[in-house]
Amino acid sequence: MRIRELLITAPLFFTIVSCNSGKDAAIAADSINAEDLSRYMEVIASDEFMGRAPATKGEELTIKYLSEEFKRIGVLPGNGESYLQEVPLIKKSADPKMKFEIKGAQGTLKPLFATDFVGGTPQIAENSSFENSDIVFVGYGIVAPEREWNDYQGIDVKGKTVIMLINDPGYATKDSALFDGKSMTYEGRWTYKFEEAARQGAAAAIIIHETGAAAYPWGVVENSWTDSKMYLADNMLSKSPLILQSWVTTDFAKKIFVLAGLNYEEQLVSATKRGFKAVPMNLKASASIASKTEYTKSNNVVALLPGNGKSDETIIYTAHWDHFGVNNSFKGDSILNGAVDNATGVAALLEIAEAFTKLGKKQDRSIVFLSVTCEEQGLLGSEYYVNHPLYPLEKCAGNINMDGLNILGKTKDMTIIGMGKSPIEKYAIEILKRDGRYARPDAAPEKGSYFRSDHLSFARKGVPTLYLGNGVDNVEHGIKWGVEQMEKWITENYHKPSDNFEPEKWNFEGMVQDIRVFFEVGYNIANAK
Numbered sequence: 001m002r003i004r005e006l007l008i009t010a011p012l013f014f015t016i017v018s019c020n021s022g023k024d025a026a027i028a029a030d031s032i033n034a035e036d037l038s039r040y041m042e043v044i045a046s047d048e049f050m051g052r053a054p055a056t057k058g059e060e061l062t063i064k065y066l067s068e069e070f071k072r073i074g075v076l077p078g079n080g081e082s083y084l085q086e087v088p089l090i091k092k093s094a095d096p097k098m099k100f101e102i103k104g105a106q107g108t109l110k111p112l113f114a115t116d117f118v119g120g121t122p123q124i125a126e127n128s129s130f131e132n133s134d135i136v137f138v139g140y141g142i143v144a145p146e147r148e149w150n151d152y153q154g155i156d157v158k159g160k161t162v163i164m165l166i167n168d169p170g171y172a173t174k175d176s177a178l179f180d181g182k183s184m185t186y187e188g189r190w191t192y193k194f195e196e197a198a199r200q201g202a203a204a205a206i207i208i209h210e211t212g213a214a215a216y217p218w219g220v221v222e223n224s225w226t227d228s229k230m231y232l233a234d235n236m237l238s239k240s241p242l243i244l245q246s247w248v249t250t251d252f253a254k255k256i257f258v259l260a261g262l263n264y265e266e267q268l269v270s271a272t273k274r275g276f277k278a279v280p281m282n283l284k285a286s287a288s289i290a291s292k293t294e295y296t297k298s299n300n301v302v303a304l305l306p307g308n309g310k311s312d313e314t315i316i317y318t319a320h321w322d323h324f325g326v327n328n329s330f331k332g333d334s335i336l337n338g339a340v341d342n343a344t345g346v347a348a349l350l351e352i353a354e355a356f357t358k359l360g361k362k363q364d365r366s367i368v369f370l371s372v373t374c375e376e377q378g379l380l381g382s383e384y385y386v387n388h389p390l391y392p393l394e395k396c397a398g399n400i401n402m403d404g405l406n407i408l409g410k411t412k413d414m415t416i417i418g419m420g421k422s423p424i425e426k427y428a429i430e431i432l433k434r435d436g437r438y439a440r441p442d443a444a445p446e447k448g449s450y451f452r453s454d455h456l457s458f459a460r461k462g463v464p465t466l467y468l469g470n471g472v473d474n475v476e477h478g479i480k481w482g483v484e485q486m487e488k489w490i491t492e493n494y495h496k497p498s499d500n501f502e503p504e505k506w507n508f509e510g511m512v513q514d515i516r517v518f519f520e521v522g523y524n525i526a527n528a529k
Ligand SMILES: [Zn+2]
Pocket: 320, 341, 342, 375, 403, 404
């Protein structure tokens, strides 16, 4: 409904924009500058803020700073009298000594934690266990009626252990008619697979890792499961019967299939076929996990510029403030400052808020500036927000998300991550075109970037979202250089202590140019008829 409405009004709207967007917006957009952004980023990414881990001193400093800056800029508290929205959380400690074994007629497998598998329990109890639970291979573990796909068809897995593949049949076959072809889908993500297993009443869920299909090597899985894990205090997994969520390496998975007397490769192929039937493996799994639960809380920071006329409707800008804090397993510098990820986005949020105040009058719709917590813990802050919205989601005209902005200089392009999924992407395409730039689709949709930032929480609730990422077509050095530099940055600095604020090395021109686009897109949606 909303999509159709926007499509119908779009041509009319654009003629309005060209006069509406005019001088005032241009002056306000011009107020976005590198000096202001640097001032914000220097503080947010400083060692003093200790990597901004949720529920730490780093959080206290961050949310205080953001609240004060929003106030100084002249943007109102977004939650009644407060700039904060409390997010109740639980923190589950990892148990690398957990017992996990798989028994078959031919013997018993006892995998090694971190080497062969990782896992943990979402249950609150300090000791959780299950014994001799039947193992069932459920293919991709997907129930998607709209795709006429059900890997749990005709099988009851209550109390059982389900083992499944990462990603989806479209990726595995590269068949564009299956799922979204090689692009990752929501059902291809690990978070979905654990949730579906929980909905089915399984006692344990095991995902088979494969580097290409997961889009990251085993080491990434290992790192994120060997430390404690955060969940929303009110989450479906803790309330479900799911005792163990686990990943195994491909090599270990093959051993499980051998023990079951099944051919792994054949099973992979059959899982990609429509009408696949889950396969009972004639194996039994047992596990016992000792894991402490700590109740804690974090905060989203939220600020508001009320609209005039359609003030009950909103545009919500989002940028997560959290990062990974301090990790002593890194030698030397152990502070993950998260300068690009995501001090850049948070600085942009403040700078865009300030630009709106420069317009000197209220916009038609209200503008909300939401800096969410726990993005790095699995989009928890944004998920909490959409489940406890401060402004009705059905009256949210658009969510514009910023995560990791451009430090490599001006580009001719910007990337629309999830291009084609967004009913508001046309607003960005139009502005880029006007500026002699262009929009490109995500170069590697199989990596699932669309499912890895906070706009996803809004999209899942039906809010039109725009996740506009950096371009690669560098004005000075071209595309090849742009792609190389971006990949180099990811390899060397992504989620590492070296993601530092380095103004002497950064080129701010691209960031400024892109933030002006974010501002104008929001401005145009805020005033669209
Ligand atoms: Zn991020």
